[in-house]
Amino acid sequence: MPHTVIEVSRSTLKRLPLYLHVLEDLHRQKQEYISCTALALKFDFGSIQVRKDLEVTGAEGTAKIGFRISDLIRNIKTFLGWHNVQDAFLVGAGNLGKALLGYRDFDLYGLNIVAVFDKDPAKIGTRIFDKEVMPVEKMPGLAARMHVNIGIVAVSAIAAQEVVNVMVASGIRAVWNFAPAPLEIPQGIILENARLTQSLAVLSNKLKCLLEEETKESVPCPM
Amino acid sequence: MPHTVIEVSRSTLKRLPLYLHVLEDLHRQKQEYISCTALALKFDFGSIQVRKDLEVTGAEGTAKIGFRISDLIRNIKTFLGWHNVQDAFLVGAGNLGKALLGYRDFDLYGLNIVAVFDKDPAKIGTRIFDKEVMPVEKMPGLAARMHVNIGIVAVSAIAAQEVVNVMVASGIRAVWNFAPAPLEIPQGIILENARLTQSLAVLSNKLKCLLEEETKESVPCPM
Numbered sequence: 001m002p003h004t005v006i007e008v009s010r011s012t013l014k015r016l017p018l019y020l021h022v023l024e025d026l027h028r029q030k031q032e033y034i035s036c037t038a039l040a041l042k043f044d045f046g047s048i049q050v051r052k053d054l055e056v057t058g059a060e061g062t063a064k065i066g067f068r069i070s071d072l073i074r075n076i077k078t079f080l081g082w083h084n085v086q087d088a089f090l091v092g093a094g095n096l097g098k099a100l101l102g103y104r105d106f107d108l109y110g111l112n113i114v115a116v117f118d119k120d121p122a123k124i125g126t127r128i129f130d131k132e133v134m135p136v137e138k139m140p141g142l143a144a145r146m147h148v149n150i151g152i153v154a155v156s157a158i159a160a161q162e163v164v165n166v167m168v169a170s171g172i173r174a175v176w177n178f179a180p181a182p183l184e185i186p187q188g189i190i191l192e193n194a195r196l197t198q199s200l201a202v203l204s205n206k207l208k209c210l211l212e213e214e215t216k217e218s219v220p221c222p223m
Numbered sequence: 224m225p226h227t228v229i230e231v232s233r234s235t236l237k238r239l240p241l242y243l244h245v246l247e248d249l250h251r252q253k254q255e256y257i258s259c260t261a262l263a264l265k266f267d268f269g270s271i272q273v274r275k276d277l278e279v280t281g282a283e284g285t286a287k288i289g290f291r292i293s294d295l296i297r298n299i300k301t302f303l304g305w306h307n308v309q310d311a312f313l314v315g316a317g318n319l320g321k322a323l324l325g326y327r328d329f330d331l332y333g334l335n336i337v338a339v340f341d342k343d344p345a346k347i348g349t350r351i352f353d354k355e356v357m358p359v360e361k362m363p364g365l366a367a368r369m370h371v372n373i374g375i376v377a378v379s380a381i382a383a384q385e386v387v388n389v390m391v392a393s394g395i396r397a398v399w400n401f402a403p404a405p406l407e408i409p410q411g412i413i414l415e416n417a418r419l420t421q422s423l424a425v426l427s428n429k430l431k432c433l434l435e436e437e438t439k440e441s442v443p444c445p446m
Contacts, residue, residue, distance in 0.1 A: 013428050014421040021380035021403040021420075043405045080424050081431030095327035102325055104318040109423050149430060157244035174430040176423065180244040182266050190433065192426035196417060197244075198237040200332050200399065201303050203415035205236050207372060207397040208304030210413065 012053050013080075015045065017109075019053070020076045027069050035066035082110035087146060089172070091163045092154035093118040093126070093133045096178055100154055101129045113152065115142060119159075136166055143170035150174050157181035235276045236303075238268065242276070243299045250292050258289035305333035310369060312395070314386045315377030316341040316349070316356045319401055323377055324352045336375065338365060342382075359389055366393035373397050380404035 022042050026034065036054065040047035054061075054072065057079040061067040077083045090097055090113050100106075101113060117136045118124060124135050134142075142148070151167035153160050153175060160179035167175060174190035177183055180198070185191045245265050249257060259277065263270035277284075277295065280302040284290040300306045313320055313336050323329075324336060340359045341347060347358050357365075365371070374390035376383050376398060383402035390398060397413035400406055403421070408414045 008428070010425060013425045014418065017403055017420045017424045018405065025379065025381035079428065081427040082424075084431075086427070086430065095325075099322040099326040102318075103322040106423075109420055110427055111423065149434070150426070156248070158248035173433060174426055176426050180240055182241065188433075190426060190429045192422055192429070194419060194422045195237065196419075197240045197332055199415055199417045200329075200334065201240045201305075202233060202236045203373070203397055203399050203413060204304040204309070204333055205231070205302065206413045206415070207309065208307075210396060210411075211372070 008056050012056055015043075015049075015053050016057070016076050016080060018043065019050070020073065020080075023069050023073050023076070027073060031069060033066045034069055034072070036061070038066070077110075080110070082108075085110050085112045086150050087112050087114045087148045088150035088152055088176075089113070089115050089117060089139060089143065089148050089167070090152040090154060091117045091136065091139070091167070092159075092179075093120070093123045093128055094154065094156075097154040098128055100152065100178070101131060111150065114146065114148065136163070139166055140170040143167075143172060148172065150176065153177045153179050153183075155179055231279050235279055238266075238272075238276050239280070239299050239303060241266065242273070243296065243303075246292050246296050246299070250296060255292060256289045257292055257295070259284070261289070300333075303333070305331075308333050308335045309373050310335050310337045310371045311373035311375055311399075312337065312362060312366065312371050312390070313339045313375040313377060314341070314359065314362070314390070315382075315402075316343070316346045316351055317377065317379075320377040321351055323375065323401070324354060334373065337369060337371065359386070362389055363393040366390075366395060371395065373399060376400045376402050376406075378402055 019039065022039065023034070036051040037047045040050040043050070054067065057075040059067055059072050059075040074083070085107060088111055090100060093116055097116065101116060106113065116128060116131050116133050117139055118133050119136045123133045126133050149172065151172040153163055155163050157180050160177065160181040161183055164175055164183050164185060168186060168189055174192070175183070175185065177191060177193045178196065183191060242262065245262065246257070259270045259274040263273045266273070277290065280298040282290055282295050282298040308330060311334055313323060316339055320339060324339060329336065339351060339354050339356050340362055341356050342359045346356045349356050372395065374395040376386055378386050380403050383400065383404040384406055387398055387406050387408060391409060391412055397415070398406070398408065400414060400416045401419065406414060
C-alpha cells in the first residue's frame with residue numbers, strides 16, 4: 001500500500017461531523033443518494049467545499065446520481081476514527097465529570113469511557129452511572145493493562161496540568177480537555193480543548209450587550 | 224453616560240474565561256495581586272495581549288503592584304454578563320439534554336436552566352433532575368411570562384431548526400446550539416454553537432492518524 005499522506009485541515013475535520021449528522025438523518029428517512037449540490041444546500045459552505053471535504057474521506061460519487069448515503073456515512077466515520085470504539089479514561093468525578101459520564105451518545109462517536117478517577121478520598125469508591133470512582137494513582141497500571149489511548153480531563157483549571165502529567169506518564173496518547181485551563185503537553189501527544197465555557201462566554205457577552213443596548217446604556221460590543 | 228462602543232473580538236471574549244478561571248484559583252489560594260506579566264506566564268498569549276484583553280473589561284491596575292485579583296474577577300464576570308444569572312430554556316430531554324441538566328456549574332457562569340421541553344409524549348411529564356419535562360407548545364407562553372432570553376438546543380440535527388423557530392417566535396434572544404446542525408436564525412438573534420462533536424472529531428481523527436502511522440499504514444493526516 002503506498003504511503004500517500006494527504007494534509008487535512010482542522011476546518012475540514014470540523015465540517016465532517018456536520019455532514020455526517022445530516023446524512024444520518026436522511027438515511028433514517030430512507031433517502032438513498034445525495035449530490036454535493038443538494039448536501040451543500042443545507043450549509044453555507046458551497047458545493048465545491050462540500051465536494052473537497054468528502055473527497056478527503058475517499059468517498060466516490062456517481063455522475064448525475066451523487067453519493068450513496070450509506071457509503072458516505074461509512075467513509076466519514078472511518079475517516080474520523082469513529083468506526084472503531086476507543087476506550088477512554090475520565091479524570092474528575094465532579095459536576096462536569098458526572099455530566100460527561102451520563103452522556104450516552106459518546107459511543108456513537110467512537111468513545112467509550114471505561115473508568116473514572118478522582119483524587120478526592122470522599123469520591124473514591126462511590127459509583128457514578130455504574131462506574132466506580134478510582135484513585136488517580138491507579139491510572140498508570142490500568143492504562144497499560146487496558147491499552148487506553150484517550151484521557152478526558154474534567155477537573156478544575158488548577159488541577160488540570162497535574163492530571164495531564166499523570167495521563168502522559170500513563171501512556172495516554174490523546175487528551176480531550178474540558179478544564180478551562182491552558183495545558184502543556186509533550187510533543188507527540190494530541191491535545192484537543194472542548195471550550196464549553198468559552199462558547200458560553202461569547203453568548204453571554206453578546207446577550208448582555210444586546211439587552212443593554214436596548215436600555216441605552218453604554219457598553220462595549222462584540223464585533 | 225457617554226455611548227462609547229468598543230469593539231471586542233471573539234478571540235478576546237474566548238480568552239477572558241481562561242483568565243477568570245486562573246484568577247479564581249489564585250483567589251482561593253489567597254493571592255491578592257497579579258501583574259499582566261505574571262498572568263501571561265500561565266498562557267502563551269504574551270503580556271501585551273493579556274493587558275489589552277483586561278483593559279476591555281475596564282480593569283485598572285496599579286504600577287508595580289498590578290491588578291487586585293478580586294477586582295479583576297468582578298470586572299471579567301460583569302463584562303461577560305456572568306454577574307447576573309440569566310434564565311434559560313432547554314429543549315431536548317434526550318441524553319445530551321440530561322447531561323446538560325445534570326451539570327451543576329452553569330450557575331457559576333450566569334446560566335440557570337428553568338425549564339425543559341420535549342415533543343416526545345413518552346418524555347413529557349417525566350422529571351429530570353427535579354425538572355418536569357413540558358411539551359414544546361408551552362414554550363411561547365412560558366417564555367413571555369418568565370422573561371426568558373436564552374434557549375439551549377439539545378435535540379437531533381434534523382429537529383434543531385424547528386426548535387429554533389419556536390424559540391425565536393417565543394421571544395428568545397440568544398440560542399446556544401448543541402445540535403450538530405447548521406441553523407438559520409433571523410437577524411438580531413444571537414446564535415452560538417457549542418461544537419462538542421466537532422472537537423471530538425478533531426481528536427479522534429488525529430489519534431487514528433497517530434496510531435495508523437505507528438503501524439505504517441497509509442493515512443491522510445491532519446495538518
